[in-house]
Amino acid sequence: MFDVEKIREEFPVLKRKINNKKLIYFDNAASTQKPKAVIEKIKEIYENCYANIHRGIHTLSQELSDEYENARKIVANFVNSNFEEIIFTRNTTESINLIAYSYALKNLNKNDEIIISVMEHHSNILPWQFVSKKVGCKLTYVSLNKDYKINVEEFKEKINRNTKVVSITHISNVLGSINDIEEIIKISHENEAIVIIDAAQSAPHTKIDVKKLDADFLVFSSHKMLGPTGIGILYGKKDILEEMEPFLFGGDMIKDVDFYSAIWNDLPWKFEAGTPNIVDAIAFAEAVKFLENIGMENIEKYLNELTKYFLDRFSELRKFKLVGSRNYKNRAPIFSFIHDYLKSHEIAKLLDLEGIAVRSGYHCAHPLMKYLNLFESGGTVRASLYLYNTKEEISYFFDILKKIENNY
Amino acid sequence: MKLREICGGAFSLKFDKEIEIEKIANLFKDYKIVIKNEDSIKLSKKEKEILIFKYGEILFYNFKKDEIFEILEIIKNV
The missing domain is CATH 3.40.640.10 (Type I PLP-dependent aspartate aminotransferase-like (Major domain))
Known part of the structure; x- marks a missing residue:
C-alpha cells in the first residue's frame, strides 16, 4: 500500500514555506530530499x-x-x-x-x-x-x-x-x-x-x-x-x-x-x-x-500514475511545449518544457515565487540542448517528481503555469 | 545587490527590496518592451533579453560579464 501522506511525514523539509507558500519540490532529478531515517x-x-x-x-x-x-x-x-x-x-x-x-x-x-x-x-x-x-x-x-x-x-x-x-x-x-x-x-x-x-x-x-x-x-x-x-x-x-x-x-x-x-x-x-x-x-x-520498505515496484507504479496525470494536465497548456515523449508508459516523471516567449530561468523564477522548486537551463547536457536546438534559447525548464510528490502539487503547479500563460 | 551567473548563459541580479521596474527599464532606451505587466517588464534587443521583476530581481540573457558589470554601475546610481 502506497501511502504518500505517510511518506511525506518522513521528510521534514516538506513542511517548509518558500516565499510564504508551501514548498513544492519538483527538482528531484537534480537531488532528492532526505527522510528522517537518513538524517x-x-x-x-x-x-x-x-x-x-x-x-x-x-x-x-x-x-x-x-x-x-x-x-x-x-x-x-x-x-x-x-x-x-x-x-x-x-x-x-x-x-x-x-x-x-x-x-x-x-x-x-x-x-x-x-x-x-x-x-x-x-x-x-x-x-x-x-x-x-x-x-x-x-x-x-x-x-x-x-x-x-x-x-x-x-x-x-x-x-x-x-x-x-x-x-x-x-x-x-x-x-x-x-x-x-x-x-x-x-x-x-x-x-x-x-x-x-x-x-x-x-x-x-x-x-x-x-x-x-x-x-x-x-x-x-x-x-x-x-x-x-x-x-x-x-x-x-x-x-x-x-x-x-x-x-x-x-x-x-x-x-x-x-x-x-x-x-x-x-x-x-x-x-x-x-x-x-x-x-x-x-x-x-x-x-x-x-x-x-515501500517497495521499488510500488514506487514505480506510483510515479507512473503521477507521470500520466502530469502529461494529461500538460495538454491543457497553450504557450508551453513539452520536450520529450507524451507516452506515459515510456518515460519517467522528468519533464522538460519551454515557453513561447519566456526563458527557462524566467519561468523557474516565477514558479519559485509560488513556492515551486524546478530546475532551468541546460541540465549539464549542452550537446543534447544543441541537438534539440534549445541551446541558444537558454535551455528548458525541468520539473522532476519523486515519491513524496502528489497529484495535488501537480494540480497547483499547472494552476501557476496557467497564471503565467495569462500574464505573459 | 547580488549578482549570480546561472546555467543557460544568464545572470541574475538580486536586490534586497522591491524595485521600480519602469525606472530600471528606462535605463535601456534602445531596447524594445516585449512584455509589460504590473509585476515585470521584459526588454529585448537582438539576442539580448532582460526581465525586470518588481520583487527585486533582474535576469539578463546573452550578456557578457563585462557588460553586466557596466550595467551594474549604472543601476547603482539609480
Whole structure:
C-alpha cells in the first residue's frame, strides 16, 4: 500500500514555506530530499559511534567497520549484485571517471571506438572525450528516435567490431526517456563491447537487477535516491574489476607495500583508497532500506500514475511545449518544457515565487540542448517528481503555469 | 545587490527590496518592451533579453560579464 501522506511525514523539509507558500519540490532529478531515517542515522553515528574503519582494534572502529560493510551488502542486494562488485565512490561522475581511467585508458587503442548518445549528461561525455583524445580512438554519438529515446536502429548501424565501450544512460535526466538498455546491452555484447549504464536517474525510479541486465558496469548516486551527497556506487563485473588497475592509491587499498612495489587489496577495497565517506555510505544504506520498505515496484507504479496525470494536465497548456515523449508508459516523471516567449530561468523564477522548486537551463547536457536546438534559447525548464510528490502539487503547479500563460 | 551567473548563459541580479521596474527599464532606451505587466517588464534587443521583476530581481540573457558589470554601475546610481 502506497501511502504518500505517510511518506511525506518522513521528510521534514516538506513542511517548509518558500516565499510564504508551501514548498513544492519538483527538482528531484537534480537531488532528492532526505527522510528522517537518513538524517538521524548521520547524527547517531557522529554522536555515538564514530571512528575510522578497517584494521582498528578498538570497539568503535570495529562496530563502524561492520556497519560500513553491511551498507555495502544492502546496496549489493538492492541491485542484485555480489558484495565484492559494489565500490563506494563519491558519485556517478566519479564512478564513470574511474572506469575511464582504470579500464578504458588501459584497454583501448587508436583503432577502437567508444559509443555514447546525444542525450548523455556531461559526466558521461567528458570522460569519453578525454579517453578518445588521450588514446586517439573514435568517439561516436547515437541520436534519438521520434520517441526521444536512443535510436537503437542507428546504434545497430554504428556499432562494429572496433567498438570497445558503449556508455549510455538508462533514463535521460532531461527528457525522462527510458532507453531500451536490455537490447543495447545485448547488441554490444554480440559485438564484444563492454557496456556502462548510467543509472543515476533510473536507480531511484525502478528496480535494477544487474544480473538480469548483464551490464558490465552500472553507476548511480546516493543523493538522487534519498541518500546523502558525496556517496556513489560503481557496480562492475568481478572478472573485469579484477583485471583493472586501481584508480586511486593510498591507505586501505593494499595487502602489502614494499619499498618499490605493492600488492593490491581484494575487491572491492582495491578501488577505495584512503578513508572513505563512511558515514554517508551507511546513511545511504538507510535510504535504500527506506525505499525497499515501500517497495521499488510500488514506487514505480506510483510515479507512473503521477507521470500520466502530469502529461494529461500538460495538454491543457497553450504557450508551453513539452520536450520529450507524451507516452506515459515510456518515460519517467522528468519533464522538460519551454515557453513561447519566456526563458527557462524566467519561468523557474516565477514558479519559485509560488513556492515551486524546478530546475532551468541546460541540465549539464549542452550537446543534447544543441541537438534539440534549445541551446541558444537558454535551455528548458525541468520539473522532476519523486515519491513524496502528489497529484495535488501537480494540480497547483499547472494552476501557476496557467497564471503565467495569462500574464505573459 | 547580488549578482549570480546561472546555467543557460544568464545572470541574475538580486536586490534586497522591491524595485521600480519602469525606472530600471528606462535605463535601456534602445531596447524594445516585449512584455509589460504590473509585476515585470521584459526588454529585448537582438539576442539580448532582460526581465525586470518588481520583487527585486533582474535576469539578463546573452550578456557578457563585462557588460553586466557596466550595467551594474549604472543601476547603482539609480
